[in-house]
Amino acid sequence: MRCSYIRLLVNDYVASFRFYRDVMKLPVLWGSEITRYAEFDVYSPTRLALNEREVMAEALGTIEKDAALPGQDRVSVIFEVDDVDHSAAELVAAGAPQVSPPKDWSAWGIRAAHFRDPDGYLLEINRPLVPET
Incomplete structure (x- = not known):
């Protein structure tokens, strides 16, 4: 599958x-x-x-059923990008509502920023963190 x-x-x-x-x-x-x-x-x-x-x-x-999403997110769409900070700045400039600015999520091994689409879905842009050598 x-x-x-x-x-x-x-x-x-x-x-x-x-x-x-x-x-x-x-x-x-x-x-x-x-x-x-x-x-x-x-x-x-x-x-x-x-x-x-x-x-x-x-x-x-x-x-006939309630179509509203519950208070907690039920889906997140993830996009990998080359440069989180640059991509986040472009999205903000284009009008995307930002939920969280770019930051390192070391426990997840990524740098990420979060946005909402017009329907309230959570979007994440991320890039794997490069381990320090």
Whole structure:
């Protein structure tokens, strides 16, 4: 078994589509602002997909259930970058809401920064820490 997609079920599809295309600058592999479903290239075998939450709820027959996310994050999408500080500065300049600035998470072996997309999903950009020799 391999992970082929990370699919985010979003409330504001257009804002999320624009965020991943224009702010995160991910190439669109399929879909547009009006398709209610899109796939993005995240430069790995795994793809990031957006699906309008209502479309999936209709498909699964759960449209009457509460669609709100709980208070704690339930998913985080991780992007590895060459330079966390530079990438974080670019995201901030492009309007991405920053949750935590770049810092070393030595227990995790990474330098990372965290952001939110328009639907509140947690995004992490990171780079492995280089061990001191």
